[in-house]
Amino acid sequence: MFETLIRGATIVNAEGFERRDIGITGGRIAALVAPGETASARTVIDAAGAYLLPGLVDAHAHLREPGLTHKEDFSSGTHAAALGGVTTVLDMPTDEPWTATAEQLADKMAMAEGRIHVDVGLQTVVSRDLSLIPRLLDLAPVSFELFTADVPDDFLFATLDAVAEALKAFTGAETLIGISPGDQSILVGSTMRDGSGSIAAFQASRPPLAEASGIARALAAACMAETRIHVRQINSELGVEAWSRLRGMADASVETTPQNLFFTAQDYETQGANLKASPPLRSPHDVDALRAALSAGLIDIVATDHAPHAPAEKAAPYAAFADIPGGMPGLQTLLQAMLKLVDEGLIELPDLVRLCARNPAERFGLGRRKGKIAAGCDADILILDPRQSSTIANSDQVSRAGYTPFDGWTVQARLTSVFLRGREIVHEGKLIGPKVGNIITRES
Numbered sequence: 001m002f003e004t005l006i007r008g009a010t011i012v013n014a015e016g017f018e019r020r021d022i023g024i025t026g027g028r029i030a031a032l033v034a035p036g037e038t039a040s041a042r043t044v045i046d047a048a049g050a051y052l053l054p055g056l057v058d059a060h061a062h063l064r065e066p067g068l069t070h071k072e073d074f075s076s077g078t079h080a081a082a083l084g085g086v087t088t089v090l091d092m093p094t095d096e097p098w099t100a101t102a103e104q105l106a107d108k109m110a111m112a113e114g115r116i117h118v119d120v121g122l123q124t125v126v127s128r129d130l131s132l133i134p135r136l137l138d139l140a141p142v143s144f145e146l147f148t149a150d151v152p153d154d155f156l157f158a159t160l161d162a163v164a165e166a167l168k169a170f171t172g173a174e175t176l177i178g179i180s181p182g183d184q185s186i187l188v189g190s191t192m193r194d195g196s197g198s199i200a201a202f203q204a205s206r207p208p209l210a211e212a213s214g215i216a217r218a219l220a221a222a223c224m225a226e227t228r229i230h231v232r233q234i235n236s237e238l239g240v241e242a243w244s245r246l247r248g249m250a251d252a253s254v255e256t257t258p259q260n261l262f263f264t265a266q267d268y269e270t271q272g273a274n275l276k277a278s279p280p281l282r283s284p285h286d287v288d289a290l291r292a293a294l295s296a297g298l299i300d301i302v303a304t305d306h307a308p309h310a311p312a313e314k315a316a317p318y319a320a321f322a323d324i325p326g327g328m329p330g331l332q333t334l335l336q337a338m339l340k341l342v343d344e345g346l347i348e349l350p351d352l353v354r355l356c357a358r359n360p361a362e363r364f365g366l367g368r369r370k371g372k373i374a375a376g377c378d379a380d381i382l383i384l385d386p387r388q389s390s391t392i393a394n395s396d397q398v399s400r401a402g403y404t405p406f407d408g409w410t411v412q413a414r415l416t417s418v419f420l421r422g423r424e425i426v427h428e429g430k431l432i433g434p435k436v437g438n439i440i441t442r443e444s
Contacts, residue, residue, distance in 0.1 A: 007045070032373070060232065060305045079117050116435055160217045
């Protein structure tokens, strides 16, 4: 006898659709049961006509704790994630202080215990002190993050030589290094040429050329060091071209974000500060190229870069557009934004699962328990009703940012239940029960 049986629905994995019922015991999927096969459980959930998706894995989010909790914290950020069907959040290390030492990582792990609504994996930053890496590896963070532009000097690897030396420190290690592609020389040079503080000056400081250069350097360095890398959000045609031509050089994956698949630089005119982030939004031509790459399978992961700020921070006056705090919320809207792409015919539901569940789970060392509906995996399950529609609204957002750039958008599906390790944590859009999320680490 199972503890829970979800019956009558169609399972959606990255490989396709399958009609099976799901038996759950001990927080894991115990079996996939053929329709009509006799099975009993203490709790039976009738999901006839619905789709069952694995809980989403957001590989790029900023929960803002410690030190920046006026923007977001573990509780509010994972509340947003749960409502959006993201059952695993991979938290970036750029808080205050940045998570750069084993002590800081251990403290952050302890800080989150008992305060998170979904599972959270922590990522740590590569500092210029490479001697810190071995002790960090002992704690099995889901990834390390290496920055090549636009960060404090202690964490800046501005040259190809510096990137290569840093990656060599990971040769032979079972981990993944995330790299944000940029070029500090272009950022500095463009700023010197145009100090006007305009939106155009911000865009010029982080052009597609910088993205393409960062991608090429990352792949060459990873090839030399024989390390596994993940290239953070790309959004330009030139970046896509560099990636498509060079990606075979190394063991590498790449991500983009929902906002980069929908918005262009023209949208700064209407949403302004709320859309300010790095990389800057690009031209319609770039968005078309990125969408084509997504449809063609050249993009491995879609993640949110959830980066909320207090509303007063976004609304305050700044001398330059570049000074506006960068980032926007996204955890609560990842599923709906991706469903919009399904509605448009750019991708299909199995692609959504591949991009936002299976691939991030496998790439970040969680593939044995997350990212798919299969026997032995954690029972992180979404019930999605395609017979209903849902509308994204600012008023429904629980992130402390209090808004979404997708306000007013409607998609032809509705998330009705979210399960984390077999326990229903969201029902009909409302959080239910206690905080049962765990801190998770990279699989050995």
